[in-house]
Amino acid sequence: MTECNHCGDQWSLIVLRDVIFGGRRHFRELLSHSEEGIASNILSSRLKALVAGGLLTQEQTERGRRAAYSLTEAGIQTVPIMVALGSWGMRHRPTTPELSVRARLLEDGGPHLWEDLMDELREVHLGIPRPNPNHPRASELLQAAYEQALTEAH
Template identity: 60%
Template sequence: MEPRSGDPVTAAVETLGDRWSLLVLRDVVFEDRRYFRALLTGSTEGIASNILADRLVRLVDAGILTRGTAARGQRAQYSLSEAGIRTLPIICALGDWGLDWRPGSEELRARYQRIRDGGPAYVEELMAELRVRHLGAGPAP
């Protein structure tokens, strides 16, 4: 998909800026939900199956996720690409903003508080762990 302009923010918003894409990525990143059914039933926001299917296709087409091949009767597993892993700071920045400006449950806010407290080094550590889990990179340092 070609962005409407050459502006990088426009291109990023066109890829990630809909209501559901970042929430799907959040669940893949933090909950390790990598199968359609797990993403559907684990969504606290109640994503509809047709919307989830559409977002997964969009994220794969954009190179954010990869979809493993599945034989007949088997489930396809989704994995983050490097571009998908690099969305982690975006998700963390949104969580950080939400801590200051939006209400929420203490349980769900705790993750973003840990990330805030850990700072950039903690985010880098999380990205290294994602590379191991999703890309098969060597063990995280």
């Protein structure tokens, strides 16, 4: 991963988080829904670095169409790393229940839940069908927990 010098910096991790857990695949979505307020020039450079580093691909589009970014297999395999960072953050950084609920659920769900999420990401980003299509989607479980935490917070 020598060509991906910025893949481990704060902004690259935030971009990966938003693609993995937020389902954001277009530049404008990533920019306008950034909780941290990433600047457009930083987002652009981090997306280029993530593509160069083999964690994302950028769909080639006709002029005027929005390009979609997709996770590669290497990008999908960062899920356990992202879970570990989320678990660490819950313990050592100030947070709120609504911001930590997904990290807690992923930590408690363990590798089985991470694999379910990675299978779902493979389906969405790589076109590989989930092995258990009748099994509940990990993203739906995470979203329901997040929405419940939001309701309880208000």
